[in-house]
Amino acid sequence: MTTVENMSSVPASEDTEFGFKRPEMYSTNIANSITSYGRHVFVLYKTPEAWISHVEEEGLPQRFATLLKDRKSDLLVQTKLNVCEGGGSDGDVLIFPDMVRYKGIKDTEVESFFEDVLVNGKPWRSGREEKISGTFVFVCTHASRDKRCGVCGPVILERFVQEIGSRGLSDQISLKRCSHVGQHKYAGNIIIFSPDSAGKISGNWYGYVTPDDVPELLDQHIAKGEIIQRIWRGQMGLSEGVAEKEHEQRVVPNGNPVVENFTGGCCQGANGSVSCCQNENPKPEPVKKEGKCAIWFQPLDKEEMYLGAAVVGAVATIAMIGYTFFKRSG
Template sequence: MAAALENGTVDISTEAVVVDDDVKFGFQRQEMYTENLSGSVHPYERHVFLCYKTREDWPARVESSDSDLLPKRLAGAIKERKNDIAVKTLMTIFEGGAATGLSDGDVLIFPDMIKYRGLEESNVDSFVEEVIVNGKPWASGTPEVVTGSYVFVCAHSSRDKRCGVCGPALIEKFNEEIEVRALKDQVFVSACSHVGGHKYAGNLIIYSSVEDGKVSGHWYGYVTPNDVAELLDQHIKKGEIIERIWRGEMGVPPVEKADKAVEKSLPNGNDSKVNGKDDEKENTGGCCQGANGFSCCRDESSGPKKSTFNVNFFTKKWEQHEMFTAAAVVGAVATVAVAYSLYKRSR
């Protein structure tokens, strides 16, 4: 809002800056809605969140900052042991506070839906060895089960101005709508560090339990404050994906995500067949870059399967044709020989 000065005039400079930021970096920027979002999340199967300071404190590369040794140590330990870790694991920094009941050094792990408290630089190696690599409880801490839905909104301003403008506005709107719906004990919202895809800001991830007891992790992009109520009422309450802003989900490769998007657009919803035939696809090859510099690679493949025909069928047909032709030639030769013999006798 414009500020009122002592002489009664109005200072419009502050308001102008806010409007200018929104046009350049916020929800009115030109790149909004210019790209297809589905399949824009690199494949992964586990997400580790470290609670550490506030978004204003995070440097651009908080996971490698010499001034922030805890996140640097954890990120480094996970990266060093990546070949020993059975599932592709991402690590992200998030902001704690009274609303979440979490403080510096606390760790959330999805889809496990557990938290550990009080991680320190001195015990990072044991935590990674026991919990992340071996999948066992941490000897230095007690795992606590978490319930409800967790919304992580990228608000990493020092990394990208777009996230710095969009993220806080989304967090504020979420908190307002959560208050209205009396969901403070069921939905928890936190700012998080870079998760990939600055151009899709506002970016957010929602982790929550689904009906069959499993945990889903859905990514959304191009989210505006106008989408927040729908995310609460449709996605979190009813478990319905908001397709127009959906980027992908935990545990599902990009090719399968694209297939899911096609299935959702079909008349019968869950009918994955088109014209009576299954659309068979394979994952495309190559390596991808995970969030915060962690790499996650997939096996090389040649892309979509090509149609094949039955080679044996044509081989058999060709062999039959040759056999009939040979028989006809032999028969013709025999006929000529008999005719010639009769001709000689008649003379």
């Protein structure tokens, strides 16, 4: 468990510019602000205090970042990369939603690891693999990249430490500081990887998080699987179109966001697709197939019925005129 000291509040001189009272807080609709992806890799490396602005441009993270860029087309799924604090375990790699930890990867081993695990989807030939469980919370505290993350992240982290401890959840929730996750203006930014009621791992992103949101994130999102819509940025595994639809279905008609369960029911299928049946118009079922063509029966609206009747009448009239002409000529 991450420990923090002397981070009880944001200095007043920084709060309005970089902290939770800055004017940009809540100024943007943040739903669907992440791109679609299916896997997240975290490389354990040093501490946030030692990270350069672009930490993926040095050491072990650089080796992973280069391969992700060069072999993007070879990957099984869209993959994101982040760095998180090592805590004495530099070189370990966490992979979600696989819930696997690979231990002590060296620079010279990155290529074989990448080939086996990320390209071919096989166990790493060198081993050193262990399954992980529980919930993982990553808080962006990358101060050298953006001061807003450096100011907000540590305070959010401290509140998590306090609340996790008071609830006796230290053995169930892993809390780690991580590198830039995108969109500094949404700081504080956090990502939560946790199992749903079926045991499937979902990765949910939150922005504009404040210390006051932490109890709700623990009690609602982590304990009950209920997304906190007002600060929700999106979810690993959802395409942009599906995420946008998901957001629209979680907003009541008066525009106020609602808290909604993401762990099952009609709002999330087994394959990760989202479909709220009570809000959708049912699609007609195909009743007959001939080759590649499908015949569909659909109810016609009033205009279509009138148009159809007019067409039928016109055809009948033409047929009658043709028949009369034929009789006379004969």
